[in-house]
Amino acid sequence: xxxxxxxxxxxxxxxxxxxxxxxxxxxxxxxxxxxxxxxxxxxxxxxxxxxxxxxxxxxxxxxxxxxxxxxxxxxxxxxxxxxxxxxxxxxxxxxxxxxxxxxxxxxxxxxxxxxxxxxxxxxxxxxxxxxxxxxxxxxxxxxxxxxxxxxxxxxxxxxxxxxxxxxxxxxxxxxxxxxxxxxxxxxxxxxxxxxxxxxxxxxxxxxxxxxxxxxxxxxxxxxxxxxxxxxxxxxxxxxxxxxxxxxxxxxxxxxxxxxxxxxxxxxxxxxxxxxxxxxxxxxxxxxxxxxxxxxxxxxxxxxxxxxxxxxxxxxxxxxxxxxxxxxxxxxxxxxxxxxxxxxxxxxxxxxxxxxxxxxxxxxxxxxxxxxxxxxxxxxxxxxxxxxxxxxxxxxxxxxxxxxxxxxxxxxxxxxxxxxxxxxxxxxxxxxxxxxxxxxxxxxxxxxxxxxxxxxxxxxxxxxxxxxxxxxxxxxxxxxxxxxxxxxxxxxxxxxxxxxxxxxxxxxxxxxxxxxxxxxxxxxxxxxxxxxxxxxxxxxxxxxxxxxxxxxxxxxxxxxxxxxxxxxxxxxxxxxxxxxxxxxxxxxxxxxx
Numbered sequence: 001x002x003x004x005x006x007x008x009x010x011x012x013x014x015x016x017x018x019x020x021x022x023x024x025x026x027x028x029x030x031x032x033x034x035x036x037x038x039x040x041x042x043x044x045x046x047x048x049x050x051x052x053x054x055x056x057x058x059x060x061x062x063x064x065x066x067x068x069x070x071x072x073x074x075x076x077x078x079x080x081x082x083x084x085x086x087x088x089x090x091x092x093x094x095x096x097x098x099x100x101x102x103x104x105x106x107x108x109x110x111x112x113x114x115x116x117x118x119x120x121x122x123x124x125x126x127x128x129x130x131x132x133x134x135x136x137x138x139x140x141x142x143x144x145x146x147x148x149x150x151x152x153x154x155x156x157x158x159x160x161x162x163x164x165x166x167x168x169x170x171x172x173x174x175x176x177x178x179x180x181x182x183x184x185x186x187x188x189x190x191x192x193x194x195x196x197x198x199x200x201x202x203x204x205x206x207x208x209x210x211x212x213x214x215x216x217x218x219x220x221x222x223x224x225x226x227x228x229x230x231x232x233x234x235x236x237x238x239x240x241x242x243x244x245x246x247x248x249x250x251x252x253x254x255x256x257x258x259x260x261x262x263x264x265x266x267x268x269x270x271x272x273x274x275x276x277x278x279x280x281x282x283x284x285x286x287x288x289x290x291x292x293x294x295x296x297x298x299x300x301x302x303x304x305x306x307x308x309x310x311x312x313x314x315x316x317x318x319x320x321x322x323x324x325x326x327x328x329x330x331x332x333x334x335x336x337x338x339x340x341x342x343x344x345x346x347x348x349x350x351x352x353x354x355x356x357x358x359x360x361x362x363x364x365x366x367x368x369x370x371x372x373x374x375x376x377x378x379x380x381x382x383x384x385x386x387x388x389x390x391x392x393x394x395x396x397x398x399x400x401x402x403x404x405x406x407x408x409x410x411x412x413x414x415x416x417x418x419x420x421x422x423x424x425x426x427x428x429x430x431x432x433x434x435x436x437x438x439x440x441x442x443x444x445x446x447x448x449x450x451x452x453x454x455x456x457x458x459x460x461x462x463x464x465x466x467x468x469x470x471x472x473x474x475x476x477x478x479x480x481x482x483x484x485x486x487x488x489x490x491x492x493x494x495x496x497x498x499x500x501x502x503x504x505x506x507x508x509x510x511x512x513x514x515x516x517x518x519x520x521x522x523x524x525x526x527x528x529x530x531x532x533x534x535x536x537x538x539x540x541x542x543x544x545x546x547x548x549x550x551x552x553x554x555x556x557x558x559x560x561x562x563x564x565x566x567x568x569x570x571x572x573x574x575x576x577x578x579x580x581x582x583x584x585x586x587x588x589x590x591x592x
Contacts (some may be wrong), residue, residue, distance in 0.1 A: 144160075292322040364393045
């Protein structure tokens, strides 16, 4: 493994040993959830550059200290450290008031409730000194130059020369849970999709951007090395997000994606395609009528950590109710343009309830999809009456120390034309990372989606996922990937998937994962549903074959991340005269 470590370091043009030494000296044990005091100043890009960092016991209120920049009494707010601070009847004034606020140096205690939304509970005068943030550490990355992270909605940078101080060992401090209000607004998004509002265009109007470069080489997706259908793909995407917060109780977002795709296929030749999309355009209202009741309307991102249920942009009306112990989400949605035919022809009704413990998540849901378009495992694509309803429950998190486990259970009911639906699926597994084998970890999982053994009895027992799924998550490393296989990439339908993997972290910014997947059909059939393969099984054997994935993830540079994946699929007896298939992909993301 030492040789592998050295080779990986050279491949990324970094030296591992100096980095590891720097990590040991600067905040070893510091993690997301620690309550920190950060002293320093804002730089020209809006980053808070730290000159001192101290870990504290969690408190009920966050703190901002700095010079008041602008007073807007008519809007019941003032600007501090480049952010609006809102004043209400609950705010306590200490030795100053609205008339003496302009230009004063103040300490504000209160609640950070999302980007550009700080509600004050106490405002007091403060003497000369450094600006300061006190709150939960919501994000952390270690780089060769020090630490970067987020406290509230501030991006912080801690140079390597700045030590992280504490009165006791860091593992003796309790971790603070994220506030429910902040979690809802930020939306549960894959870390790869995070775009900070870096540039202030106007008052309360911010712009963030991310550039993404990707490439792939696909060999023998049809399992025939003589067919000359290999693909070479290159892609460039620029994603911009504009956020607007005119008041404390409203938040608006516009997302635009510009893309260019080049594809060269041996048989069909090359093509070049340019795209422009609006993946998100919504308004979000807080505390509508009663505290904790939020309302969201427009095109919005439906996402969740494992993406087993959904990762889709939908045109929706969405209502949230936030309580300290739980969160309820109810929505009605469709897609008016720029999506698949099924999504555009479906009306969706979703109800989801979950607790507010990010370390141990428990949830239940109903997903009702009504439409006329369906992929039928026997008859292919066709128009028909289609009314699937998914009922399910889930749990994931660190239930046992040193493990990150998950359990998904789902039942499919409803009907499709003249057949009743009666499918069942589940996914159970764990990432095991005990201290005894650190920095190594092990992944083990089993997923099952039922098939239909009698196509003529009026009951279709084939399980289908919601159609919004992406089946993408991190399994111990620094980057996420498709946990059912990058090459086969199947929907969990009429399938049994065994997964066994091992990985290693090289510091906190680089990881290498090796995963093995074994595939069998529950019922031997001559179709695979929603897979990347271009060859159908013979329907005589249930043995589909196996796949191995090698995944490299790199996050050494602030705002940059890179992943590279090599996959090989070895077909089984379910395919006639097959050849193996290969996939090589690479992707670089840069937050601008």
